[in-house]
Amino acid sequence: MQFPESWLREFCNPPLSSEALAETLTMGGFEVEERRPAAPPFTQVVVGEIKEAVQHPNADRLRVCQVDVGGEALLHIVCGAPNARAGIKVPCALVGAELPPGEDGKPFRIKLGKLRGVESQGMLCSARELGLSEDHGGLLELPATLLPGEDVRAALQLDDVVLTIKLTPNLAHGLSVYGIARELSALTGAPLVTPEIPAVPPQLDDTLPxxxxxxxxxxxxxxxxxxxxxxxxxxxxxxxxxxxxxxxxxxxxxxxxxxxxxxxxxxxxxxxxxxxxxxxxxxxxxxxxxxxxxxxxxxxxxxxxxxxxxxxxxxxxxxxxxxxxxxxxxxxxxxxxxxxxxxxxxxxxxxxxxxxxxx
Missing domain, CATH: 3.50.40.10 (Phenylalanyl-trna Synthetase, Chain B, domain 3)
Incomplete structure (x- = not known):
C-alpha cells in the first residue's frame, strides 16, 4: 500500500514528525517499508505563464516564448516542447536553478544561454526534468489557479512524503488511506476525521435488473x-x-x-x-x-x-x-x-x- 502522508493526515493528524509517524505505524503492525520524498530536490523553479509562443526564426521545432514569472518583465525562453503555447502555466526553471541529476548523476544547472542565435532566460520543464515521472512528451501543464511566480515545490506539495506499507494478509482493512488513518487514530489517540458523504438523490428512474x-x-x-x-x-x-x-x-x-x-x-x-x-x-x-x-x-x-x-x-x-x-x-x-x-x-x-x- 503506497500513499502520500499528506492524504493520511487529512483523516488523522497526530502531533508527530514524519519519522515518528512511520515508526508508530510500524510498531502497530503496519510495517513502513519506505519513506521517500514526493519529488527529488531542485531549486528556483516557479510557476510560469506562457503569454506568447512564436516560431523560432532559425529552427522549425523550437518556439520563442514570453513567460510571466511574477516579475516586472517577461522572460524570453526558447522551448522545443510540442505543447508550448500561450495561456498555459508550466514549471519555469530560472537562471541559477538546479534541477535533479541527469543520466551522468550530476545536478543540472540553468544558465543564461542562446539557442540557434536567440537568448533563452531560463527553461520550461517537463515532469521528467523535475524527477516527477518519466513523462517527457511535453511541458508539465499546471493548474490554471496557480499564480505566476509561485514556488512549484510549495504549489504542488512536492515536499510531501510517500509512504509504502507492507501489509500481511490479515490486514486488508489497511488497503486504503482511511483504513490506515483509523489505525493511526487508535494508536495515537488523535481524532479521526470522517467526512460527511451526503447521499446523491437519483435524477433518473432508470434501473438495471x-x-x-x-x-x-x-x-x-x-x-x-x-x-x-x-x-x-x-x-x-x-x-x-x-x-x-x-x-x-x-x-x-x-x-x-x-x-x-x-x-x-x-x-x-x-x-x-x-x-x-x-x-x-x-x-x-x-x-x-x-x-x-x-x-x-x-x-x-x-x-x-x-x-x-x-x-x-x-x-x-x-x-x-x-x-x-x-x-x-x-x-x-x-x-x-x-x-x-x-x-x-x-x-x-x-x-x-x-x-x-x-x-
Whole structure:
C-alpha cells in the first residue's frame, strides 16, 4: 500500500514528525517499508505563464516564448516542447536553478544561454526534468489557479512524503488511506476525521435488473445508472497527482474517479458501458468452458470456482477482480452503470493469482 502522508493526515493528524509517524505505524503492525520524498530536490523553479509562443526564426521545432514569472518583465525562453503555447502555466526553471541529476548523476544547472542565435532566460520543464515521472512528451501543464511566480515545490506539495506499507494478509482493512488513518487514530489517540458523504438523490428512474444467484459469492451488490457522461472530461490535476503518488497512472476521468475512491476508502467499483450490456445482469459462479476477454487483453477460461457478472448473452466481468473488454467504457460511451459490491473474501481469494495477474 503506497500513499502520500499528506492524504493520511487529512483523516488523522497526530502531533508527530514524519519519522515518528512511520515508526508508530510500524510498531502497530503496519510495517513502513519506505519513506521517500514526493519529488527529488531542485531549486528556483516557479510557476510560469506562457503569454506568447512564436516560431523560432532559425529552427522549425523550437518556439520563442514570453513567460510571466511574477516579475516586472517577461522572460524570453526558447522551448522545443510540442505543447508550448500561450495561456498555459508550466514549471519555469530560472537562471541559477538546479534541477535533479541527469543520466551522468550530476545536478543540472540553468544558465543564461542562446539557442540557434536567440537568448533563452531560463527553461520550461517537463515532469521528467523535475524527477516527477518519466513523462517527457511535453511541458508539465499546471493548474490554471496557480499564480505566476509561485514556488512549484510549495504549489504542488512536492515536499510531501510517500509512504509504502507492507501489509500481511490479515490486514486488508489497511488497503486504503482511511483504513490506515483509523489505525493511526487508535494508536495515537488523535481524532479521526470522517467526512460527511451526503447521499446523491437519483435524477433518473432508470434501473438495471440484477439477480444475485450466488449468495456465497456476493454479500451485497449495488449499482446506479448515469446518463450523459462526458468521457472527454479531464481529470483534475490534484487527483492525477494523488493517484500518481499511490503508484497509479491516470487513465480517464471515469477510471480515475473509481480508482481514487478505492485508494481513499477501500471500496472497489467497476464502470460498465450501459449500452453494451444485454438485458440485465446475473451475479453467479462461472460455468465450465466459459471464456472472458479482460480489460488487460487476456482471455481466461472459467469454471464453477470463479465468480462472474454476466448479462443475458455472455460473461462480462470477473467478479471482484477485473472487468471485461466487451462492456468497457470508451470515447463513445454516453451512459454508464456503476457497480460497487461486497464479495466474500473466500470467493475471490487467489483467483487473480490463478490467472497469473494482479490488480
Amino acid at each position: 440484477v439477480r444475485v444467484e450466488a449468495s456465497d459469492l456476493c454479500g451485497r451488490f449495488s449499482g446506479r445508472i448515469v446518463r450523459g457522461v462526458n468521457t472527454a472530461a479531464a481529470t483534475p490535476a490534484w487527483m492525477v497527482e494523488r493517484l500518481a503518488r499511490c503508484g497509479q497512472r491516470s487513465v480517464t476521468a471515469l477510471v480515475d474517479i473509481s480508482n481514487y475512491v478505492m485508494f481513499e476508502y477501500g471500496q472497489p467499483s467497476h464502470i460498465f458501458d450501459l449500452d453494451r450490456i444485454h438485458g440485465g445482469l446475473a451475479v453467479r459462479w462461472g460455468r465450465a468452458g466459459e471464456q472472458l476477454k479482460l480489460l488487460n487483453g487476456n482471455t481466461v477460461t472459467l469454471d464453477d470456482t470463479v465468480g462472474v457478472i454476466a448479462d443475458e448473452r455472455e460473461v462480462e466481468s470477473l467478479a471482484g477482480i477485473m472487468g471485461g473488454d466487451a462492456t468497457a467504457v470508451s470515447d463513445d460511451t454516453k451512459s454508464i452503470y456503476i457497480e460497487a459490491a461486497f464479495w466474500w473474501p473466500e470467493a475471490v481469494q487467489g483467483r487473480s493469482r490463478r490467472f497469473n495477474f494482479s490488480t
